[in-house]
Amino acid sequence: MRIVVVGNGMVGYKFCEKLVGKNLPDLQITVFGEEQYPAYDRVHLSEFFSGKKADDLSLASRSWYQEKGIELHLGDPVQYIKPSVKLLHTFKGYIKHYDILILATGSSAFVPKIEGIEKDGVFLYRTIEDLHLIQSYAPKANKGTVIGGGLLGLEAAKALLDLGISNTHVIEFAPRLMPRQLDEVGSEMLMTTLAQLGLTIHTNTNTSRITGDDCITGLEFADGSSIETDILVVSAGIRPRGELAIDCGLETGMNGGIVVNSRMQTSDTSIYAIGECALYNEMIYGLVAPGYDMAEVVVSEICRMFDASAATKLFTGFDMSTKLKLVGTDVASFGDPFANGKNISNIVLKDTVKGVYKRINVSADGKYLLGGVLVGDASQYNMLLQTCRNKILLPPHPEDLVLPAREAQKEEGAGVQALPGDALICSCEGVSKDIICQSVTEHGCETVDAIKKCTKAGTGCGGCLPMVKDLMVYTMKQQGKYIRNVLCEHFNYSRQELFDLIKLHELKTYDAVLDQLGKGDGCEVCKPSVSSLLASLWNEMVLKKGNDTAQDSNDRFLANIQRGGTYSVVPRIPGGEITPEKLIVIGQVAQKYGLYTKITGGQRIDLFGAHVSDLPLIWSELTAAGFESGHAYGKALRTVKSCVGSTWCRFGLQDSVSFAIRVEERYRGVRAPHKIKSAVSGCIRECAEAQSKDFGIIATEKGWNLYVCGNGGSKPQHALLLATDLDDETCLRYIDRFLMFYIRTADPLTRTATWLNKMEGGIDYLRNVVVNDSLGMAAQWEQEMQALVDAYQCEWKTAIETPEIRKRFAHFINAPQEKDPTVQFETLRAQKKAANWK
């Protein structure tokens, strides 16, 4: 059977993938694509600007088509079809006969007829080619504009911002943004947030003319006003590409959509249309998930041509719920977002401070969720969507679904068990809850990656991955498997269990722990974990004989290894306060040993490029001048940043620097499951950014507010308020308890933010433990912390004074004076830098 596919876009490709998966005999599949690239992930097109290459977005390589026996012609659009004789002609002159023809021609951006639209600097936003053009034009532009305030328009606007065009406008014809997804209040909330991101939004605005000679210089509007712009992206909607269908006499609808029935058949029974070019029930489905569903329908049709008893699958419309990916704030709408009227109640939460708007529409009897809108916080999107789609009975107080306070008390994974087995979890790939659960019970998948591989769930837009993970945990729990996080093959214990056992048996070296509690000879996973536990428990010098080689390489050399194999040196500068004399010493040391110097994010100075054999010499000079190790190499307290506070700042309420120094000197050297950062701000203006730290302190009129479990890094998270208006001593006691609780119970390499996220009961539980002492551990923890504080020693001081340890700082064991000759530097802005990776 000869199957010809016109269009190698997302849906055309998915059709091929699904069809070859059926292993039908004697299929000859031919694909014609107009674009130069094999099908790529258009949904994530904007990631092209964050550095992804065309290859990264590709859905399958050319060789995939070859392997599957698919004849692929790219850059060769089909020019016309002759349905009467079942053949088609292409641009490059191919004439191809077909038995079954699939039109997957997608859509193109709608280009409104505006005077001047042909000028240079006016672009569309649909293909990789479009993005190439925008990218090469953008450096010339200071001001940018997007016509269209819908889903794609906002994405394009964000892309312009990301390209460095900070002055970007969005022009929307309708009275509000995303008119198809958002109601008026939601749209307003979104506008406020976008304005803060730097976008200027004009609604109710009709563009009448594009001005400029050859290149665009501005826009004029129907009301007589105008703006200047150097670049314009038009994103005013999509038009299905029905031109082939129209030319050959297939039935098409408004705007050229190709009319199909629920089998995706056009008015010619040998021709099917799928994806964004297909018009079903007078509607174009402009999302990938329905397109994939359509592809599945046609594949089942073809299967039935081979085996009439195969199951029939029909297309019956599709839920157009969406979550917007990257405007810098969450936006989602699901079900019927606008449902209104006397049989319907609307529950609305509006928080203009946080920029959050949530609306859910509930049936009059209060039993079912009909749809809703989420702006500013769409974390409940998946759960709400499932509740709506599967007609799950609502709880007695449906408002709980959107109220943030009660949400915090929900257990991790709660809710997934309520879903019916056929609930569609991944709509891109059409994977149900049952299939995911089965992959765990029957195919032994115990990681999200394994489930992705086995079921394809989460391989499309990825939005369902959190839910896939919840389902996995839930299923494993049900099987009684729940996930004991054992350390590695050498220890059959979790970190917390080991902590208690090491303490109980008073073990002090890695080998003793391995002999008594583990088996085998250890590895790079358990060695640093156990070493960290030993340090957290006893705070002995980490390089004590027997423990030295069980330390992570950075701990072993008390410095951070950097590109090229040299080390960086970070002396402690408590609170970021330093005298001119000490600054001069740092400068002199850097000069003498040829080090690159840079101010770190934690208010201290990092010296890079030290040879391993120079480390003891450098530190002899630094300790002589009164510096101590900064523990930048350890999973330990890093810095306590501070703002200048009441000593200088006109707003300061308390002396934030003095307190920061006190805090840093108290917890310096304390080893933990991961690094710990802190900061103290002198008032609510928060110049020290305390709310992004593991624990952060902000001055109030009466004392200090303590925040915990914040995080910068790749998944930033604000710290949460633990207690208010504390005096110095109480604040330190709470921090003692908080840190000991964390050190005791967190998994290896888990930052406080993740630790809290996994904690059942969340911040309320943590507050109970730390402030109300609900576990009765407070006194013991304070004592333990005091013991660690008392046992503190500067590791570098000990290292340079102990010949046995000092001897280890040589590159060659048989030529201790020689440095590694392969180390290479390059020059950059009058300093050196490590040579690039080879």
Next chain:
Amino acid sequence: MITQNETAVKNSQWFTACKVEDVVENGGVCVKYGNKQIALFYFTRRNEWYATQNECPHKKQMALSRGMIGTKNEEPKVACPFHKKTFSLVTGQCLSGDECSLKTYPVKVENGFVYIDVSQ
């Protein structure tokens, strides 16, 4: 005396690397042999000696001697400090799924001195 590789008895060319007590227990040091750098490991727990090239094939960093050693299913291995790729100390093969591998050298210990066979 402990030898790693009994087959290399012929044509072997033993180079005196260092004294036993120079090498850290359960860890590695770097030995200079002409222009070459060799990582020498004393797996004290198993009373075994190993030697490999010091350069990690991943990003060509002279760092393996500073890596942590251990075992994977009883197979002795070293983990590069840079990106924690692991290599068998016996065969030199990468155990983290990469194609690359390490050159290994036979080691012997006599009268408190450690010798590395550099004939190949």
